[in-house]
Amino acid sequence: MVKTSPGRRRAGLLASAVAVLAAVTACGTGAENAGAPRTVPGTAAPATGGPTTTPASPAADPSPGPATTTAEPGATATPTASPPRTTDAPAPATGTRCHTPELRASVGRNNPGAGQENFPIVLTNTSDRTCTLRGYPGAAFLDASGKQLGPDPVRSPDPPETVTLAPGASAWAGLTFANPEVSGARAATPASLLVTPPDERKPLTVTWSGGQVPVSGNESTVRLITFSPGTGA
Numbered sequence: 001m002v003k004t005s006p007g008r009r010r011a012g013l014l015a016s017a018v019a020v021l022a023a024v025t026a027c028g029t030g031a032e033n034a035g036a037p038r039t040v041p042g043t044a045a046p047a048t049g050g051p052t053t054t055p056a057s058p059a060a061d062p063s064p065g066p067a068t069t070t071a072e073p074g075a076t077a078t079p080t081a082s083p084p085r086t087t088d089a090p091a092p093a094t095g096t097r098c099h100t101p102e103l104r105a106s107v108g109r110n111n112p113g114a115g116q117e118n119f120p121i122v123l124t125n126t127s128d129r130t131c132t133l134r135g136y137p138g139a140a141f142l143d144a145s146g147k148q149l150g151p152d153p154v155r156s157p158d159p160p161e162t163v164t165l166a167p168g169a170s171a172w173a174g175l176t177f178a179n180p181e182v183s184g185a186r187a188a189t190p191a192s193l194l195v196t197p198p199d200e201r202k203p204l205t206v207t208w209s210g211g212q213v214p215v216s217g218n219e220s221t222v223r224l225i226t227f228s229p230g231t232g233a
Contacts, residue, residue: 096130096164097133097134097198098123098125098131098133098165098197099131100201100203102125102129102131103123103124104123104124104126104204105122105124105195106121106122107120107193107209108120108121108172108233111232115179115182116176116178117177117179117210118174119175119176119210120174120175120233121137121173121174121193121224122232123165123170123195124168124169124170125165125166125167125168125170127167130165130166130167131164132162132164133162133165133198133227134161134162134163134227135226136173136198136224136225136227137195137197137227138195138203139153139175139193139196140153140193141192141193141213141215141222142190142191142192142194149190149215150188150222153175153221153222153224154221154222154223154224156223158225159226161226171227171230173224173226173227173228174223174224174225174232175193175222175223175225176225177214178214178219178220178221180214180220183218183219183220184217184219185215185219186214187215188212188213189212189213190208190213191207192206
C-alpha cells in the first residue's frame with residue numbers, strides 16, 4: 001500500500017475544492033445569463049426582440065362604448081345598453097331687438113326753444129314682426145363727400161326705456177344743440193345724418209334739411225336723448 005505524504009494529500013484536497021467551486025460558479029453564471037438579454041448601447045430596448053416594456057393599461061375612453069352582454073352560468077345573456085349620449089344644444093335666440101334692415105329712419109320737424117334746436121330722430125318698424133328699441137341711437141353729421149362734421153354727439157343722462165314697435169309703429173330720440181347764431185360756435189351745413197339703431201352696426205342715412213349745426217368752438221356740443229314711443233311731433 002502506497003502511503004501519501006501529508007503535503008501531497010493537502011494539495012490534492014485543495015485542487016478538488018477549486019474544481020468543485022469552479023463548477024458551481026459556472027452553473028450559477030449560466031443560470032443568470034440565460035434569462036438576462038444583452039443590451040445595445042444607446043437604446044432602452046432589449047436586444048432579444050422580445051417586448052420592450054410591459055403593455056400599459058388602455059386609457060379610459062370617456063365616450064360610452066358599444067352595448068355589452070353579461071350572463072351567469074345557466075342564465076340567458078342579457079344585453080346591457082350603453083348610456084345614451086347627451087348634447088347640450090344652444091338655446092334658440094329669443095331676442096326681439098329691431099335690426100337695421102327692419103327700420104326706416106327720418107328726422108322730424110324742429111321744435112326750437114330758448115336758443116336750442118330740437119329735432120326728433122324717428123325710427124319706424126317696416127318689418128312684419130314686433131321688435132324693440134332701447135337706449136340711444138348712433139348719430140353723425142356728414143358733408144357731401146361723406147366726411148363727418150364735428151365730434152360725436154354726447155348722450156344725455158336719461159334713464160332708457162324699452163320701446164316695443166309693432167309693424168308700422170315708430171319711436172323717436174331727441175337730437176338737440178345750441179343755435180350757432182346764438183352761441184357763436186363754428187357751424188357747417190350737413191348734407192346728411194347717419195343714424196345707427198341701438199346695438200346695431202349698420203347705419204341708415206337720412207338727408208339733412210335742418211340748416212347749420214355747430215361743429216367746434218363755444219357751445220358746440222350736440223346731445224342725444226333716449227328713445228320714446230311715437231314720432232316726437
